[in-house]
Amino acid sequence: GAVVSQHPSWVICKSGTSVKIECRSLDFQATTMFWYRQFPKQSLMLMATSNEGSKATYEQGVEKDKFLINHASLTLSTLTVTSAHPEDSSFYICSARDPVGGADTQYFGPGTRLTVL
């Protein structure tokens, strides 16, 4: 299957700082990528849909000024958590849609564990 990578795999930062997370599709071009967050023992919650070359679409309740998304190329999307606070600590997972072959399957990255002190 298609491979999606994320970097970093984990990050610890101080409250008030910004953190950037990268999501890359390694062997396919993804016009659409998605960002999720997952709290312990809970399922994935979609934060935003990232489209290459255009503005991201945020889900209701997600602050677009706090979670900045950039999808500058067909293989890279970034999520920047600005002025992070302890409540932003979570597991952030990206996914990319591979439309080849008509299956239109979403493949997920390994996730980034963010801890804000």
Place this chain on the structure above:
Amino acid sequence: EDQVTQSPEALRLQEGESSSLNCSYTVSGLRGLFWYRQDPGKGPEFLFTLYSAGEEKEKERLKATLTKKESFLHITAPKPEDSATYLCAVRFQGGKLIFGQGTELSVKP
């Protein structure tokens, strides 16, 4: 309201004890049902995509089936390495995936 419900929340099996996981949905305009496996601290790993009622897919000890209202993930003679959380997700006309809460499977030797 579009909704995806998985049951049971947790399932404990002995090695070799076959069982099924359920995913029921109320979604208008289904555009695909997806099964993923997620290990602790990792991203979901794609297993299957089902598009229409009656469709079945198999991979090793796993078999996924789909009806108009639900999907089953059958696990035949499971092994300890099958222990994981299994997630069901549905794509509807808006294009987004709606995830169920997952079933945490534990297989004891």
